[in-house]
Amino acid sequence: xxxxxxxxxxxxxxxxxxxxxxxxxxxxxxxxxxxxxxxxxxxxxxxxxxxxxxxxxxxxxxxxxxxxxxxxxxxxxxxxxxxxxxxxxxxxxxxxxxxxxxxxxxxxxxxxxxxxxxxxxxxxxxxxxxxxxxxxxxxxxxxxxxxxxxxxxxxxxxxxxxxxxxxxxxxxxxxxxxxxxxxxxxxxxxxxxxxxxxxxxxxxxxxxxxxxxxxxxxxxxxxxxxxxxxxxxxxxxxxxxxxxxxxxxxxxxxxxxxxxxxxxxxxxxxxxxxxxxxxxxxxxxxxxxxxxxxxxxxxxxxxxxxxxxxxxxxxxxxxxxxxxxxxxxxxxxxxxxxxxxxxxxxxxxxxxxxxxxxxxxxxxxxxxxxxxxxxxxxxxxxxxxxxxxxxxxxxxxxxxxxxxx
Numbered sequence: 001x002x003x004x005x006x007x008x009x010x011x012x013x014x015x016x017x018x019x020x021x022x023x024x025x026x027x028x029x030x031x032x033x034x035x036x037x038x039x040x041x042x043x044x045x046x047x048x049x050x051x052x053x054x055x056x057x058x059x060x061x062x063x064x065x066x067x068x069x070x071x072x073x074x075x076x077x078x079x080x081x082x083x084x085x086x087x088x089x090x091x092x093x094x095x096x097x098x099x100x101x102x103x104x105x106x107x108x109x110x111x112x113x114x115x116x117x118x119x120x121x122x123x124x125x126x127x128x129x130x131x132x133x134x135x136x137x138x139x140x141x142x143x144x145x146x147x148x149x150x151x152x153x154x155x156x157x158x159x160x161x162x163x164x165x166x167x168x169x170x171x172x173x174x175x176x177x178x179x180x181x182x183x184x185x186x187x188x189x190x191x192x193x194x195x196x197x198x199x200x201x202x203x204x205x206x207x208x209x210x211x212x213x214x215x216x217x218x219x220x221x222x223x224x225x226x227x228x229x230x231x232x233x234x235x236x237x238x239x240x241x242x243x244x245x246x247x248x249x250x251x252x253x254x255x256x257x258x259x260x261x262x263x264x265x266x267x268x269x270x271x272x273x274x275x276x277x278x279x280x281x282x283x284x285x286x287x288x289x290x291x292x293x294x295x296x297x298x299x300x301x302x303x304x305x306x307x308x309x310x311x312x313x314x315x316x317x318x319x320x321x322x323x324x325x326x327x328x329x330x331x332x333x334x335x336x337x338x339x340x341x342x343x344x345x346x347x348x349x350x351x352x353x354x355x356x357x358x359x360x361x362x363x364x365x366x367x368x369x370x371x372x373x374x375x376x377x378x379x380x381x382x383x384x385x386x387x388x389x390x391x392x393x394x395x396x397x398x399x400x401x402x403x404x405x
Contacts (some may be wrong), residue, residue, distance in 0.1 A: 003386055005242060007095055007393045012050070012345075014037070014121050015144070019192065021309055022275060027073060032310060035098050035182075036064060036065055036066045036153065037202075038349050039152075039153045040043075040141075040149075041065065041106075042128075043162075043165075043166075044057060045167055045315075046162075047166055047170075050166050050167075050168060050169070050170050051171045052166075052172075052173040053172065053173045054099070056172050056173035056179075057173070058177050059144075059170060059178075060145045060168075060169055060170070060172050062179070063123035063151070063256075063356070063357050064146050064149060065146075066146070066149075066153055067142075067146060067147065067150040068143065069186075069346050070147050070150040070154075070186045071150060071151070071154045071156065072152060073186045074151070074154075074156045081291065081344075081345035081346060081347050082291035082345050083339075083344060083345045083396070084293065084316070084317045084320065085292075085293060085297070085339040085343075086345070087318075087321060088317070088320065088321045088324060089196065090379070091325070092324050092325045093320050093322055094326060094328075095196075096130055096134075096325060097325065097328035097329055098131050099130065099134075100126045100127065100135070100325065100328070101329055101331075101335070102331035103129070103130075104122055104126055104329060107219060107220075107223065108122075110186070110207070110219065110220045110222060110223055110224070111125060111126070113207075113224075113305070114223055114227040115227070115237075115269070116256070117224075117227070117232060118224075118227040118228055118230070118231040118235070119236075119237030119238075120226075120227040120235050120237070121228045121234060121237075121326070123326035123327070123329045123330050124227050124230070124241075124305075124309070124322065124323075124326050125223050125227050125230075126325075126326070126329055127322045127325040127326040127329060128193055128194055128226055128309075128312060128322055129192060129222070129223065129226065130325055130358050131318070131321060131322055131325065132194040132332050133193070133194060134191070134193075134194055135192075136192045136222075139184060139190070139191060139194075140183055140184040140186070140189065140194075141183065142183060142184060142185060142186050143179075143182065143183060144168055144182040144183060144184045144190050144197075145165070145168055145172070145179060147180060147184070147185075147186050147187070147188060148161055148164050148165035148168055148188045148197075149165055151165075151187070151188075152165050153338070157382040161188070162335065163198065164188050164196055164197045164198060165188075167197035167198050167200075167201055168182065168188070168190075168197040170201075171197060171200060171201070175212060176212045176214055177212070177214055177216055177217075183214050183219065184214065187280050190215065190216065191215030191216045191222055192216070192219060192222035192223075193215065193217055193222050193225065194230075195215055195225065195229075196394055199229065200213070200215065200225075201227055202232075203228050203229040204221070204223060204228075204231055205221065205222040205225050207219045207221045207223070207224030207225070211220050213225070214258075214389050225392075229311075229312070230308055230309070230311075230312075230348070233308050233311040234304070234308055235305060235308045236304055236305055236308075239303060239304070239305055239321035240303065241286070241288075241302070241303060241305045241306045241309060241322075242287065242300050242301055242302040242303050242306050242321070242323075242327070243266075243275075243280070243300065243302055243303075244274070244275045244299070244321060244337070245273060245274055245275060245297055245299050245300060246272070246273055246274075246275050246299065246334055246336075246337070247271070247272060247295060247299055248270075248272070251270070251271060251272075252270065253295070253381060253392050253393060255347050256270070256382060257291050257374075257377065257381075258302050260288055261286050261287065261288045262284075262286065262287070262288075263281070263283060263284050263286055263287075264280040264283050264284070264285050264301060265280075265283030265284065265286065267287060267289065267301055268280065268283065272289075272301065272327040275336040276335065279320070280358060285303055285304070286303070286304070287301035287302055288301070288302050289301060289302075289331060290302050290316065290320075291394060292317070292320065293318070293339055293340050293343060293396070294390065294392045294396065294398070295390035295392040296338070296340040296390065297337060297339050297340050297343075298309065298335040298337040298338075298339065300320070301339065304317050304320075306320075306323065307319075307324050312340075340398065341344045342398065342401075343396050343398045344396070344397035344399075345396065345397065346395065346396060346397060346400060348366040348370035348371075350370075350372065350397075350400060351370040351395060352368040352369060352370035353368075353400060354376070354380075354399060354400050354403060355368035355369070355376055356393060356399030357366045357400075357403040358376070358379045358380065358383060358403065361381035361383060361403070363380075363382055363383055364379065365379045372395050377393065377395070379391070380393045380394075380395060380399060381393040384399075384404070385404065389402065
């Protein structure tokens, strides 16, 4: 579960971004405090006020030193672009689906119990587990307290990470995990399904009844906590995340973009059908049309539970990968519609180039800024219609190549 963060995109060429990253990797970032000992001493009153015991506090900070490598990771974020296809192909594989099926057999009793208690289907919980840590294969190698302390001491999003640090200290003080076993990512996401400390406090459960909420060493606690998290954000039992669909010839893309969300019965009246040929179970369910590769690739109607998955990681690509992996764990196959060949994701500079070329072609998108909004999509749809292309408004490498011709 990724911590919330704003994304800053550097306006550099690919070479400059890589050069910057290389330079940062060689740079020691100075902490905001005179030394780590001063930082630890200064934090104690706040921790004590949160109910953290002195013994737990000292154990958690034993051997702590500021970690420059953690601060380097906050700076090594050059723009990286990939298509949804690339994202999913790297994460949803036959091997991953087979591992999920094996885990479903091994943890069937836990998963069945979690479904009875929280209403979340086993395959969804398994898919999140697989996406986050490869079913516990890699939960991150950083001491959570030391990583969060470094981020706080170093002045990186100080208010957010200081709060997570104090919460993590309380988790240790309450006896849920020993300090040496509280491991996770450099940003503080922890355990089998990568909870931030604040999410742990709100949603972690003691599923196995041993008095501790141990998402690091107890698979039942981790899986139960994930089900509880999804249920808390409104997971609808017995409903799926969405459907792969096919569009009719002459589909009205402009009307679809105006609708955004509509009952499945309304989408069906526009000629949309499930690729399986089966009817939608409930025509009143509200869905939104999602074309991650435009009209020439797989197309989906996404439902309420898709948005609940996004509460774990606010990314359509992530939620689609979770849903698809869940379906594959159930025995489903690849998407019915193949991904288009020759497509590629655009950097912000390339998106601005699309806008510039659309302006030159007589379509007003305003000042090129690389941010794709309704005006740019409308211009793209008009250009595509005139060029005899599917007027889907999809902004990608294929559109850029067409504009350059």
